[in-house]
Amino acid sequence: MTADLIFYALALLTLLPAFWVVLSPNIVHAGFALLFTLFGAAGLYAWMGADFIAITQLMVYVGGVLVLILFTVMMTRVPQSGRKLHGFDGLVPPAVIGLAILAVLWKVITGTQWASQGLGEVQPTTAEIGVNFMTNYIFPFEFVSLVLLAAMIGAAILIRERKQGDDESANEDTEVSS
Amino acid sequence: MTVGLTHFLFIGAVLFSLGLLAVMTRRNAVGILMGVELMLNASNINFVAFSRYVEHSINGQIMSAFVIVLAAAEAAVALAIVLALFRNFGTPNADTVQSLKR
Numbered sequence: 001m002t003a004d005l006i007f008y009a010l011a012l013l014t015l016l017p018a019f020w021v022v023l024s025p026n027i028v029h030a031g032f033a034l035l036f037t038l039f040g041a042a043g044l045y046a047w048m049g050a051d052f053i054a055i056t057q058l059m060v061y062v063g064g065v066l067v068l069i070l071f072t073v074m075m076t077r078v079p080q081s082g083r084k085l086h087g088f089d090g091l092v093p094p095a096v097i098g099l100a101i102l103a104v105l106w107k108v109i110t111g112t113q114w115a116s117q118g119l120g121e122v123q124p125t126t127a128e129i130g131v132n133f134m135t136n137y138i139f140p141f142e143f144v145s146l147v148l149l150a151a152m153i154g155a156a157i158l159i160r161e162r163k164q165g166d167d168e169s170a171n172e173d174t175e176v177s178s
Numbered sequence: 179m180t181v182g183l184t185h186f187l188f189i190g191a192v193l194f195s196l197g198l199l200a201v202m203t204r205r206n207a208v209g210i211l212m213g214v215e216l217m218l219n220a221s222n223i224n225f226v227a228f229s230r231y232v233e234h235s236i237n238g239q240i241m242s243a244f245v246i247v248l249a250a251a252e253a254a255v256a257l258a259i260v261l262a263l264f265r266n267f268g269t270p271n272a273d274t275v276q277s278l279k280r
Contacts, residue, residue: 018267022200028247034212041219048230050239060246065253072257076270092200098195105191116183120234128236144247151251155258
């Protein structure tokens, strides 16, 4: 019973800020709402007994990705950078598409007879995940580390300072309409 | 009603729809990236839920660890692109960057 209550609290912590991520006109508020959503998701992983994934979520998402996102938001701040809302015209078609997809997913989730065997026995997963990374999943593991290296080098190359004269022609025909 | 697999699947479905909505409605490129992160989290929740409720094995959790790593790499590259965009165009909005168009 207590576990159920904790689950519902975590679900609210995940879903309510997610609405704010989508609907907030202020992108900084959306970023901080994303913080709570990611915390809630980490709590849900912990609730299910996936301790390694929960801690990884906290370290990588909350400690890394979210900080990067907030940095970028604050470095690219221009006045009125939010959404342009002409009444609700701009929001209706996406909302219809989103609700349609949610309806389809809801139909699938409720209509399927899942082979659920209940929550398995909860035990530490870190050692098992580590062994699997080094045996069954050795190729994806190495491949993903290569992808990370490539992404790091790519990001560094993308944001390096250009030499003078490089981007003069690029700046001539750009149009800033904000 | 006791908490089961469908509860987690429902959370995943709602998160995915919200992420899709953010991708479709946000003009700011960072907002679009936030929507992508929401969708990746939805898939992660589903992976872990199936791993814990149906298969009782570790494979789903390993898959979600890979998803987290790829999301981090994707966020790094995407934010570098947004910063380069901001330096060249003076705006982080995705719909004002159309110099190829004319």
